[in-house]
Amino acid sequence: MKKITTAKRITAVLLALVLCFSLTATAFAAEMSLNNAENGNHGVTFCEINSETGEVLGENGSIMPREMQYLTGMEDFTFDMDQSRSFTVTPNKGWNLKIIISLPTNGVTVTVKKQGSLFNTTKLTIPTGGTTHYDLVNNCNGGAYVVTVSGTGARVIMQLVQTQYA
Numbered sequence: 001m002k003k004i005t006t007a008k009r010i011t012a013v014l015l016a017l018v019l020c021f022s023l024t025a026t027a028f029a030a031e032m033s034l035n036n037a038e039n040g041n042h043g044v045t046f047c048e049i050n051s052e053t054g055e056v057l058g059e060n061g062s063i064m065p066r067e068m069q070y071l072t073g074m075e076d077f078t079f080d081m082d083q084s085r086s087f088t089v090t091p092n093k094g095w096n097l098k099i100i101i102s103l104p105t106n107g108v109t110v111t112v113k114k115q116g117s118l119f120n121t122t123k124l125t126i127p128t129g130g131t132t133h134y135d136l137v138n139n140c141n142g143g144a145y146v147v148t149v150s151g152t153g154a155r156v157i158m159q160l161v162q163t164q165y166a
Contacts, residue, residue, distance in 0.1 A: 067164040071097075076157045079108075084150035088115065091162040093142030101158040102131040108151035112136045115144035131157075 071089040079085075091097045099110060103126060112122040122136050137145060140162070149156055 068161050069095075069163075071160040071162055074157070074159050076155075078105075078155045079151045079153060082150070082152045084148050085156075086146055086148045087160060088144055088146050089160050089162075090142070090144045091137070091140040093140060095140055095162040095164055096135060097137040097140055097145060097147075098161050098163055099134050099136055099147070099158060100131065100161060101126060101134065101156065103128045104155055104157075106151055106154035108149050108154050108156060110134070110136070111148045111150075113146050113148070115146055121145070 071091065072087055075085075075087075077085060089097065097112070101108075101110075105128065107125060107127040110122075110124045110126060111120045113120050124134060124136075126132070126134065136147065147160060149158065
């Protein structure tokens with residue numbers, strides 16, 4: 001009888017170890033996505049915008065299958081000193097809030113806060129570069145969001161949009 005309980009204990013310990021190793025193997029084998037590894041922007045999706053048509057392009061230049069609606073007009077402004085500019089938008093429930101932005105001079109910081117909230121939903125530092133497309137909030141709840149763009153000596157060309165799916 002004593003041999004059976006000892007065998008059960010050893011089997012239980014071995015099964016527990018197998019379970020622990022099987023759960024950790026996935027975490028070690030998982031690769032960080034290319035966007036997050038190179039740019040350090042967690043959860044941010046990058047793609048290209050056709051400057052002539054305004055269409056969102058995929059990795060191979062194909063048009064991405066999404067419905068896009070504009071929440072603001074095309075904004076073009078310049079920050080002289082340390083300044084900011086805020087926009088209040090209300091994306092549809094279940095849609096994604098995104099920004100199309102071009103920064104020919106200096107980079108800017110973009111913060112998104114649910115209207116009435118004390119804490120930021122998203123905060124991004126966007127470097128100087130060509131026209132890019134960033135996800136700000138996915139699966140919006142139909143409430144209003146305040147998007148603030150701040151910078152020093154930066155010319156900003158931007159537009160806030162909502163998409164039905166990423």
